[in-house]
Amino acid sequence: MRILLLSGSPSSPSRSARLLNHVGIKLNELGQRTSSLHVRDLPAQALMHADFSDPELSAAKSLLAKADAIVIATPIYKAAYSGLLKSFLDILPQDGLAGKLVLPLATGGSQSHMLALDYGLRPVLASLSARHVLPSIYATDAQVSWSELHGLQLDTAIQQRVEDGVQLLLDSLSFLRPSARTEAELVLPC
Template sequence: MRLVAVSAGLSTPSSTRLLADRLAESVGDELAARGAVVSVEVVGLRALAGDIANHLVTGFPPPRLAAAIGAVTGADGLVVVTPVFTASYSGLFKSFFDVIDPDALAGMPVLAAATGGTARHSLVLEHAVRPLFAYLRTTVVPTAVYAASADWGSAGDEYADGLPARIRRAGGELAALMADRPTRVEPADDVTALEQQLADLRFD
């Protein structure tokens, strides 16, 4: 199975990338426990910023961006993580999904997550990120993971789970969706399909 994590973190090191890695690891562990063989790829949008801008202007993706788009659209499940900018997802995050065909992610299992400096922005996942992926007709897991600066290393309290528990729960939900998703059949090559049709012809 192919799991792809998309990180829109801009700094190095990045808490957004760290959260993407932790979530991908959790999903991978859950799938491995189910007996699945999993490959994990992380797509860092920071390195693709110029390519994304060029694609928006020209309509043609440079090779690195085309490879990233292919990885995302060919995945069996996605982890998507954005930093919070002005109470919403980042422009880089949105621009990347703007250059993907709107129908290419239909039915894709998605785990949505975000990072920010304060817990006040935690609802960004519900009022911005989740609607974006609903528009793309993906299947977003119930647990969205928001990590504020204070959440790292926190075990939570009697009213709320800590970040590690939320990561485990969300990872389990995405793994379950991926495991239950029917295996996709790649379309036959056009030339091969034509050859088969000709071979099936019978002449008297």
């Protein structure tokens, strides 16, 4: 299965990108193949003008199209996901996430922004025809820290939510993969 790690943070480094990278490491440790896309690395003019002829935008859309699942990370600014991520999602066709599982991640200044994922991002992902949007993982700045000495440090609760989210993503992927199901599971009850 192919899993795309999609970072919508305009900053580098950022807490949301570090959290996304942590999830990617967990997935790799569990034998999953991941690829990364940082929207901030795409050409701004092509993104803002929805220049579909731009080779970098075409490559980004192709990477997304090949993924079975997407782990999407964004910082929350003023109770909304990043404008940069919005710009990228805006260039996708209405069925741009068709058949895909999505695990949303976000970081924000306080718990008061936690619902931005459910009220802001989740409806957009659904309108792009995501097959299933898994429960979001939201972390405050106090729950995610970084230092050169210790690297990424996650609060115990966030660490558990990440582990649960990764496991749910893998369980959902294996259920949706036809070869992983038995013939009996494929037969609907009468």
